[in-house]
Amino acid sequence: MRKVTMSADIINPEHVDVIIVGAGLSGIGAAYRLQEQCPGKTYAILEARSAVGGTWDLFRYPGIRSDSDMYTLSFPFRPWTNPRSIADGEHIRTYIQEAADEFGIARHIRFGHRVLSASWSSEAALWTVTSRVGDETIVQTASFVYLCSGYYSYDTGYQPEFPGVDSFDGQVVHPQFWPEDLDYAGKKVVVIGSGATAVTLIPSMADDVEHITMLQRSPTYITSLPAEDKVADLMRRVLPANVAHRAIRRKNAIVTIGFYQFCRRFPRAAAKLLLGRARRQLPEGADMVHFTPRYKPWDQRLCIVPDGDLFRVIRDGKASIVTDTIKELTPSGIALDSGQHLDADIVVTATGLQIVAFGQLKIEVDGERVVPRDVHVYKGLMFSGIPNFAWCVGYTNASWTLRADLSSQYVCRFINHLDANGHAFGMPDPKGAAGQARPILDLTSGYVTRVADLLPRQGAASPWTIRQNWLLDSYDMKRTDLDQEMVFTSRSQVSVPA
Known part of the structure; x- marks a missing residue:
């Protein structure tokens, strides 16, 4: 050199x-x-x-x-x-x-x-x-x-200042700095946030905790996609690896761009489609207020849940969603402005980057x-x-x-x-x-x-x-x-x- x-x-x-x-x-x-x-x-x-x-x-x-x-x-x-x-x-x-x-x-x-x-x-x-x-x-x-x-x-994630955080007797964790030894088995967990990190954490932890709650200030559009792409599997079986990869890549890019354009040009129809897909995977009578954003589709990124895993743990009663704002953290959890209290041993602040x-x-x-x-x-x-x-x-x-x-x-x-x-x-x-x-x-x-x-x-x-x-x-x-x-x-x- x-x-x-x-x-x-x-x-x-x-x-x-x-x-x-x-x-x-x-x-x-x-x-x-x-x-x-x-x-x-x-x-x-x-x-x-x-x-x-x-x-x-x-x-x-x-x-x-x-x-x-x-x-x-x-x-x-x-x-x-x-x-x-x-x-x-x-x-x-x-x-x-x-x-x-x-x-x-x-x-x-x-x-x-x-x-x-x-x-x-x-x-x-x-x-x-x-x-x-x-x-x-x-x-x-x-x-x-x-x-x-x-x-x-x-070096730092976005961490809002929550009143009373010093009085909380449990652990407060930001996903960007997840402790290797965090034990959440049998614990009550509240995840603050409604983005990609939150909708990933909820189903991943739900089978091990006593209960897990996603506390959101406002909802996000959430949609389910298959974890495995059957069309891609077929292409890989019949085409050389490089050819199949290019074809699948182009196919998926076109589908993604096409749906984005549909959302931007026809936001009401897109919202109806996304909310309908969510409703069909939720328990009967579920309150859709927790899944209906105030913004148009793709004003913010969509949240993808593979094989509907988030909806599954909600149906099974292992997880729940609360839409509210935080008044303060208490020794035993989170007090909300509505008067509700969420008991928690662990609070995860999935509050963004x-x-x-x-x-x-x-x-x-x-x-x-x-x-x-x-x-x-x-x-x-x-x-x-x-x-x-x-x-x-x-x-x-x-x-x-x-x-x-x-x-x-x-x-x-x-x-x-x-x-x-x-x-x-x-x-x-x-x-x-x-x-x-x-x-x-x-x-x-x-x-x-x-x-x-x-x-x-x-x-x-x-x-x-x-x-x-x-x-x-x-x-x-x-x-x-x-x-x-x-x-x-x-x-x-x-x-x-x-």
Whole structure:
């Protein structure tokens, strides 16, 4: 690898062409695409944890599973062969590790590297990336930085302040930091929340606890899907593995996008369909107020329950749902504003994630601090005025990997475009999008709205928008004009140290 002398106190840091931050699904997928499409480029993956997997290594709560089908969440270049379409976290972690090993990606991963900052120099056409490794500070340089660490904090989840929490005699647990030794057998458990984590925890714990209650401030649309895809099973039996995987992936993506479009165009009909499906799986006479959201379908993500497991434990009387607001925690449970009291030995605060911009990295361009809310997203992954930089963000209405893989392929095309045209670097127009800007994420979920003003913005027209449509994006991203509203600097205009 080429060594670059930066200053007297930073002598010859390691240099690679591309630094990828994060060794989860996105990071491993990005590395594969770099090896495939930019075979002459060197790269390193900086991972804060001690293992690959990202989200799937971090979350260890009971029942942790995908909230998208695995044929679209898995890599397009490595078939998903497990019969379960909705898979548990352990199988997903294993799949990611096997992909990293199979394609020689694992040797490029630097574990224990918590990236703190990235500073760009236009004069040298280089990023200087600073990481914390134990008690040491490590500095590396790269020509391109690609953030594949997602958009929520690994250090903290969203934890509202509940009055009286110090008086509670039981345990309070956040799913993001699930204790390995938590004993909930025979206990009364209350799970606060109504999102994907809550609807996963309830059926996973119900058979072991005395009773488990999902306490929600407002309902979420919940729908059941088969844990195993029978059509996919048939395709795998009659087609070669790679062909079957591509066909299943496209089939499932089309179905997901089609249903999303149906929900957005015909929200009343979609709500009627979703509520009807839920009603048929609930006990006769169940109060549908607990399953009828105040918002339109896909204003927030749908919650998927494989084989209707949540509805099953409610029918069996092992679990219940209460819609109310919290007055305070008491020594023996939770007092609600309605006057009801929920007895609890364990309270699980499935209250959401903490969204962060750029993985909480401090980013500077030529000595100026980048304020995330002041930049505009370009083609869903680059940002106005930030050279040779991309952030991998998945779809909100479909599986993460569908967009992540398109973004990684675009990054490779962009890097090759720089080389082919003698450019040292390029960046989206620093002026950004014209007209009124709007949030980068198009959901009304609390975890999004709480930080909407802190995130980058998007405009009203291409290329300054994020389109939530994989079919259109998969066509456009491979054919898009790489020069559109971009500013390039040639190699002759920079002084790269020997």
